[in-house]
Amino acid sequence: MTRTLVASGFHAPVRGAIQEFRDAVFVLDDTGTILSMTEGAPVPDGATRLPHSHILLPGFVDLHIHAPQYPQLGTALDVPLQDWLQIHTFPLEARYADLTFARAVYETLVSDLLAMGTTTAVYYATVHVPATQLLADICLTQGQRAFVGKVAMDDPAACPPTYRDASTDEAVTGTRAVIDHIRHHPGNAAGLVQPIITPRFIPACTDETLAALGALAAETGVRVQTHVSESDWEHAHVQTRHGISDAASLDRFGLMTPHAVLAHGTHLSPADMDLIHTRGACVAHCPLSNAYFAGAIFPLRAALERGLHLGLGSDISGGPSGNLWDAARMAVAASRIREGGTDAADPTRGDPGARVDFRTAFYLATAGGGAALGLPIGHFAPGMQFDAIAIDPTAPLGTIRLWPGQTGEVVLEKVLHTAARANIAAVWVAGRPVKP
Amino acid sequence: MTRTLVASGFHAPVRGAIQEFRDAVFVLDDTGTILSMTEGAPVPDGATRLPHSHILLPGFVDLHIHAPQYPQLGTALDVPLQDWLQIHTFPLEARYADLTFARAVYETLVSDLLAMGTTTAVYYATVHVPATQLLADICLTQGQRAFVGKVAMDDPAACPPTYRDASTDEAVTGTRAVIDHIRHHPGNAAGLVQPIITPRFIPACTDETLAALGALAAETGVRVQTHVSESDWEHAHVQTRHGISDAASLDRFGLMTPHAVLAHGTHLSPADMDLIHTRGACVAHCPLSNAYFAGAIFPLRAALERGLHLGLGSDISGGPSGNLWDAARMAVAASRIREGGTDAADPTRGDPGARVDFRTAFYLATAGGGAALGLPIGHFAPGMQFDAIAIDPTAPLGTIRLWPGQTGEVVLEKVLHTAARANIAAVWVAGRPVKP
Numbered sequence: 001m002t003r004t005l006v007a008s009g010f011h012a013p014v015r016g017a018i019q020e021f022r023d024a025v026f027v028l029d030d031t032g033t034i035l036s037m038t039e040g041a042p043v044p045d046g047a048t049r050l051p052h053s054h055i056l057l058p059g060f061v062d063l064h065i066h067a068p069q070y071p072q073l074g075t076a077l078d079v080p081l082q083d084w085l086q087i088h089t090f091p092l093e094a095r096y097a098d099l100t101f102a103r104a105v106y107e108t109l110v111s112d113l114l115a116m117g118t119t120t121a122v123y124y125a126t127v128h129v130p131a132t133q134l135l136a137d138i139c140l141t142q143g144q145r146a147f148v149g150k151v152a153m154d155d156p157a158a159c160p161p162t163y164r165d166a167s168t169d170e171a172v173t174g175t176r177a178v179i180d181h182i183r184h185h186p187g188n189a190a191g192l193v194q195p196i197i198t199p200r201f202i203p204a205c206t207d208e209t210l211a212a213l214g215a216l217a218a219e220t221g222v223r224v225q226t227h228v229s230e231s232d233w234e235h236a237h238v239q240t241r242h243g244i245s246d247a248a249s250l251d252r253f254g255l256m257t258p259h260a261v262l263a264h265g266t267h268l269s270p271a272d273m274d275l276i277h278t279r280g281a282c283v284a285h286c287p288l289s290n291a292y293f294a295g296a297i298f299p300l301r302a303a304l305e306r307g308l309h310l311g312l313g314s315d316i317s318g319g320p321s322g323n324l325w326d327a328a329r330m331a332v333a334a335s336r337i338r339e340g341g342t343d344a345a346d347p348t349r350g351d352p353g354a355r356v357d358f359r360t361a362f363y364l365a366t367a368g369g370g371a372a373l374g375l376p377i378g379h380f381a382p383g384m385q386f387d388a389i390a391i392d393p394t395a396p397l398g399t400i401r402l403w404p405g406q407t408g409e410v411v412l413e414k415v416l417h418t419a420a421r422a423n424i425a426a427v428w429v430a431g432r433p434v435k436p
Numbered sequence: 437m438t439r440t441l442v443a444s445g446f447h448a449p450v451r452g453a454i455q456e457f458r459d460a461v462f463v464l465d466d467t468g469t470i471l472s473m474t475e476g477a478p479v480p481d482g483a484t485r486l487p488h489s490h491i492l493l494p495g496f497v498d499l500h501i502h503a504p505q506y507p508q509l510g511t512a513l514d515v516p517l518q519d520w521l522q523i524h525t526f527p528l529e530a531r532y533a534d535l536t537f538a539r540a541v542y543e544t545l546v547s548d549l550l551a552m553g554t555t556t557a558v559y560y561a562t563v564h565v566p567a568t569q570l571l572a573d574i575c576l577t578q579g580q581r582a583f584v585g586k587v588a589m590d591d592p593a594a595c596p597p598t599y600r601d602a603s604t605d606e607a608v609t610g611t612r613a614v615i616d617h618i619r620h621h622p623g624n625a626a627g628l629v630q631p632i633i634t635p636r637f638i639p640a641c642t643d644e645t646l647a648a649l650g651a652l653a654a655e656t657g658v659r660v661q662t663h664v665s666e667s668d669w670e671h672a673h674v675q676t677r678h679g680i681s682d683a684a685s686l687d688r689f690g691l692m693t694p695h696a697v698l699a700h701g702t703h704l705s706p707a708d709m710d711l712i713h714t715r716g717a718c719v720a721h722c723p724l725s726n727a728y729f730a731g732a733i734f735p736l737r738a739a740l741e742r743g744l745h746l747g748l749g750s751d752i753s754g755g756p757s758g759n760l761w762d763a764a765r766m767a768v769a770a771s772r773i774r775e776g777g778t779d780a781a782d783p784t785r786g787d788p789g790a791r792v793d794f795r796t797a798f799y800l801a802t803a804g805g806g807a808a809l810g811l812p813i814g815h816f817a818p819g820m821q822f823d824a825i826a827i828d829p830t831a832p833l834g835t836i837r838l839w840p841g842q843t844g845e846v847v848l849e850k851v852l853h854t855a856a857r858a859n860i861a862a863v864w865v866a867g868r869p870v871k872p
Contacts, residue, residue: 071839074853075846077768078793108837116835232780267780291769296780320765320853322835329756330769332513333727337770338778343787344668344703344732351779357514397833397858399552399758401544403507410511417510417756420856422833 002035003028003431004047007390009056010412012363013379015304018409021380024056031190032386032430033376053394054425055415058378059119059387060324061369063284064225064263064313066124067135068093068102070109073317081231081293086160089317093126093151094163102131106138109316111436113144116323116421117389119429120145120369120377122225122261122284122313124198127151127165129174133181136195140187143434145377145387147261149198149225150178152213158204168209172216179222192430194223196261201227202249203237214254224255228283229272230264231294247272256281259374263313265303266294273306282309282372285364287330288319297338300331301354311369312361325419328361358413390426391415397422438471439464439867440483443826445492446848448799449815451740454845457816460492467626468822468866469812486826490861491851494814495555495823496760497805499720500661500699500749502560503571504529504538506545509753517667517729522596525753529562529587530599538567539574545752546571546578547872552759552857553825555865556581556805556813558661558697558720558749560634563587563601565610569617572631576623579870581813581823583697585634585661586614588649594640604645608652615658628866630659632697637663638685639673650690660691664719665708666700667730683708692717695810699749701739702730709742718745718808721800723766724755733774736767737790747805748797761855764797794849826862827851833858 005026012018025041026034043049050056069089076088096102113121121139123146125132132150139146152175154165165171179195182188197220199205199213217224229235229246238246247268250256260281268276268283276283285298303310312327319327335356341349370378377387393400393411399420402411415423427435441462448454461477462470479485486492505525512524532538549557557580561568568586575582588611590601601607615631618624633653635641641649653660665671665682674682683704686692696717704712704719712719721734739746748763755763771792777785806814813823829836835856838847851859863871 070837071842073837074850075842078791105839112835112837235780269781288769291772291776294780295776296785297773297778299779320769322854333724333756333766334773336727337733337773340727340731342733342774342778343735344665344671344730345705349732355514399548399857401506401509401548403541406507406511414510418758420858421835422856422858 001030004044005050006043006047007050007054007056010409011058011379012359012367013381015363015368016359018359018362018412020408026380026386028386028431032432034380034382034384034386036382037380050390051392053392055391055393055411057389057391058366058380059389059427059429060117060365061120061311061373061378062113062118062314062324063122063261063311063369063372064286065121065316067106067109068096068126069317070105070322073322074320077292077320080233082233084293090160090163096126096128096131099130099134102134106135110138110142110144112322114142114427114434115424115436116325117424117427118324119387119427120373120375122147122196124149124151124225127153127163127174129177132178136182136185136193139193140185143429143432145429146193147196147223147225148178148182148193149196150174151198151200152209153200153204154209155204155206168206168212171209172212175213175216179220190430196223196225199226199255201234202246203234210253210255217257218254223259224257225261226250226255228262228265229267232267235267245269245272247275251275251279259372263315264290264294264298266290266296266298270306273303273308277306277308280309282311284313285310285331286313286315286319286327287334288321288327289315291334293318297334299338299354300335300356304360309372310364311372312364324365328365329417331361331364332356332358358416362412362416386428386431388428389424391419391423392425393423395422395425399423437466440480441486442479442483443486443490443492446845447494447815448795448803449817451799451804452795454795454798454848456844462816462822464822464867468868470816470818470820470822472818473816489828489830491827491829491847493825493827494802494816495825495863495865496553496801497556497747497809497814498549498554498750498760499558499697499747499805499808500722501557501752503542503545504532504562505753506541506758509758510756513728513756516669518669520729526596526599532562532564532567535566535570538570542571542574546574546580548758550578550580550863550870551860551872552761553860553863554760555823555863556809556811558583558632560585560587560661563589563599563610565613568614572618572621572629575629576621579865579868581865582629583632583659583661584614584618584629585632586610587634587636588645589636589640590645591640591642604642604648607645608648611649611652615656626866632659632661635662635691637670638682639670646689646691653693654690659695660693661697661699662686662691664698664701665703668703671703681705681708683711687711687715695808699751700726700730700734702726702732702734706742709739709744713742713744716745718747720749721746721767722749722751722755722763723770724757724763725751727770729754733770735774735790736771736792740796745808746800747808748800760801764801765853767797767800768792768794794852798848798852822864822867824864825860827855827859828861829859831858831861835859
């Protein structure tokens with residue numbers, strides 16, 4: 001059984017080049033796979049035709065979300081990372097022992113992200129197995145493509161007694177329980193939701209747990225996510241503790257596996273980047289969060305030129321925005337600030353050539369994120385999943401204004417910079433309409 | 437004839453301190469002046485009571501908007517300032533010789549800004565007298581408090597023949613015509629819209645015109661707006677041409693008058709700041725625009741500590757967003773990037789203590805902007821105008837999520853960081869509802 005949908009819009013299969021398509025006829029199978037995409041083809045009876053003014057884009061891929069932190073989004077941004085964790089974040093995350101609270105937050109979060117066009121989400125949950133399983137259930141119910149990980153964190157020196165794994169065994173057993181739940185979930189035959197092994201970051205874990213999780217990744221083939229070299233503090237912690245860089249240490253523990261998602265990377269060295277590239281892992285660039293907690297701007301352009309797999313992350317709630325639109329906008333602005341420098345009185349300021357433009361930001365939010373995850377998502381082509389967003393630039397409560405004569409990629413540039421939630425008319429994951 | 441309105445919300449009469457008010461009873465006269473504001477007072481019959489969940493804020497003051505550039509908002513951000521002017525901006529602005537085009541853009545812009553809560557706008561128009569007068573008319577019709585200036589720009593070396601004043605005389609005569617139109621407008625008895633003398637910036641004007649406009653400001657008492665030390669290029673242009681800084685040169689031409697609005701100031705020296713302070717002028721900080729065109733981050737914290745009058749500007753379309761919410765958010769993020777620095781490999785990076793927080797950003801967007809303009813706006817107190825925004829945090833297409841237990845200024849912090857257009861339920865200027 002196939003379905004046909006006719007739409008015009010944009011995608012960026014390759015970084016730096018925007019492709020526009022007009023009256024493209026998409027034929028989908030019942031798994032949401034695109035069987036064909038043909039511009040100007042005859043439209044069969046029964047086809048769904050998007051309104052002429054609507055603009056189809058690939059769905060957004062958010063590589064780094066702390067789901068339990070959604071209630072504190074936009075708050076507590078004035079303290080250093082380690083205080084932010086101990087004073088604000090760990091006490092909030094500890095509350096997810098309460099499944100009623102977890103359900104209220106996670107249902108709202110997944111719904112809000114889908115409404116903003118985040119069709120794929122890579123989630124940290126908490127240490128709690130039941131609440132993590134619940135988040136996976138909610139993604140399946142609402143139809144969001146997701147990776148969901150139970151957070152592993154067991155070092156008593158770093159984690160409060162009220163919020164940590166009691167032992168390596170508990171961290172591994174809990175992680176296994178979530179993997180089994182997701183893999184054998186009766187609603188997940190298509191694998192829309194996948195487990196992900198989630199050591200919080202090296203400073204929160206004992207070496208024993210890091211090694212055990214690396215072994216678990218090797219045993220199960222399950223993906224890994226963690227943080228890497230986010231801030232001066234984190235970067236220095238690992239250097240002091242292990243005598244090597246954060247990236248090298250993750251690799252030594254077997255945690256830098258193919259498509260591992262490493263958040264931030266603000267302080268990565270060129271050698272670290274080459275290691276990540278060699279291993280086929282990727283960096284989740286979180287430019288808004290970095291402004292608050294990283295003490296530097298990720299060298300995005302340099303990382304792209306080294307061939308790293310890269311995508312964007314909102315880093316809820318390290319960044320004050322919960323949507324990938326703001327992350328894409330800030331990726332461009334932050335790259336310009338890195339290029340230009342900050343202090344006009346310093347004649348040596350800046351990093352010439354550091355800029356990226358909206359084309360790269362759009363690529364990272366879509367095809368770049370998809371390629372980083374190794375999933376058939378992020379652009380439109382036969383064999384890819386139909387994960388998509390329809391933009392209505394004329395929505396009454398929207399904020400896009402297009403003017404006569406504006407055509408081609410200028411339209412995409414305006415949409416990327418000025419769209420609001422009200423402009424998002426429809427969202428599909430695997431061909432299924434999922435907008436709340 | 438008085439009216440009474442009951443609401444709860446926040447304002448920041450003084451920088452750094454948020455005041456929350458609960459069930460405040462506002463009594464307004466028919467000019468929109470607040471006669472009294474009393475928390476918990478008895479509510480008279482006939483009073484308007486905002487819904488309990490709504491949050492009242494002072495209206496936003498946008499100190500720097502190029503109204504004719506609205507159609508290119510979010511585009512053309514990849515070229516240097518001088519190319520951006522010649523290739524994109526001047527040709528667009530030249531189109532405002534056509535009043536039909538001008539009306540279409542200006543009606544949309546004023547309506548969109550009011551919908552986002554910008555109750556006071558300081559506008560550059562174009563060189564054209566009729567279109568500038570039309571912008572003033574539209575502000576009056578829609579009820580937006582505004583300063584509206586005909587742009588003066590006459591240097592043939594900098595301005596294309598298709599878009600400039602033909603002479604100093606034309607620049608001055610045109611400016612006078614707009615001043616007269618606004619001052620004697622039958623719909624402007626209350627002075628809601630005011631003229632403003634607007635030399636584009638020194639690089640676009642001859643010395644003769646700069647001097648003549650300074651004399652006109654002295655003669656008429658009309659305010660001045662222009663740009664100051666925006667970029668390396670502009671800053672160096674004035675230094676080379678006049679042998680003194682941009683700020684000092686403006687002062688010498690009589691253009692640094694009380695409440696003059698000087699946009700950007702990214703490259704101001706401490707001495708320039710002291711001059712601006714002494715003259716009672718103000719700086720419109722445009723953090724989003726600065727990321728694209730300034731090559732540096734305005735030293736906001738240092739300027740505040742020198743006592744400068746400061747507010748925020750969207751700088752449509754130098755910045756990719758047309759609303760002051762994004763400017764306020766970026767003011768915080770940019771200050772954090774200035775504090776932290778950009779290149780993690782540079783151990784001397786950053787500017788310790790440069791940060792500001794949401795409290796300062798909120799102050800600048802409201803009371804700071806009002807004080808910079810010397811108008812009775814920006815916070816709530818007897819004698820102030822009732823310019824206000826009502827936020828509905830539960831609006832269906834909105835993006836604010838408040839959670840049980842979140843009270844006090846955390847609520848304001850979340851509103852400031854996460855509100856969308858759909859969350860803005862009502863807007864008042866001078867006590868009049870103006871939301872489109």
